[in-house]
Amino acid sequence: MPEPLRTCLACRESAPREDLLRLVASPGGQLTVDLKGRLPGRGVWVHDSLACVQELERRKGAISRGLKQPLLPSEPLRVLILDALHRQVLDGISLSAAAGRLVVGQERLAKALDRGEVAAIALAKDAAPRTVEGLREHAPPHVIFVTLEVGKDELGARLGRGLFAAVGVIRTDATRSLLRQLRRIGNLG
Numbered sequence: 001m002p003e004p005l006r007t008c009l010a011c012r013e014s015a016p017r018e019d020l021l022r023l024v025a026s027p028g029g030q031l032t033v034d035l036k037g038r039l040p041g042r043g044v045w046v047h048d049s050l051a052c053v054q055e056l057e058r059r060k061g062a063i064s065r066g067l068k069q070p071l072l073p074s075e076p077l078r079v080l081i082l083d084a085l086h087r088q089v090l091d092g093i094s095l096s097a098a099a100g101r102l103v104v105g106q107e108r109l110a111k112a113l114d115r116g117e118v119a120a121i122a123l124a125k126d127a128a129p130r131t132v133e134g135l136r137e138h139a140p141p142h143v144i145f146v147t148l149e150v151g152k153d154e155l156g157a158r159l160g161r162g163l164f165a166a167v168g169v170i171r172t173d174a175t176r177s178l179l180r181q182l183r184r185i186g187n188l189g
């Protein structure tokens, strides 16, 4: 069966759901980013690209008209989306850590990068520049680096122990969603 297509409200082009973000409003008119695409009610879709998100920020009324509902004032759309993505990524890191799909520790990470096992690196916001440079030296060009909004302590807590400046995500079916959200942060951040 072909993948269902949705239309981006900003550029009017059709795309698979995976390439789009869904926006919905609560009954009270609070604009909400529906990353899982499962919240009830009318939704509108926008590409997970900076160009389309900024286009909708400029045309404030378009979302409200698309949702057929007045909206409460909110943060700029890009900020709302990034907040939702960062929350989702932290949950994804906890789940992937539990499933053994993450690599931590400078030396283990460098080796896993050399072997081409790592698709993305998530960094604590207080990761030392030297740490980041050291990892970049081992990273093939396709590996994305994303700085999270949490420090080493909270990243460590998500991993269940200690302080961690960086975590590598291995590409598997189990990390598909986490990698997509990291890529989106990279696009919009």
Ligand SMILES: [Zn+2]
Residues within 6 Å of the ligand: 008, 009, 010, 011, 012, 013, 046, 047, 052
């Ligand atoms: Zn678009």
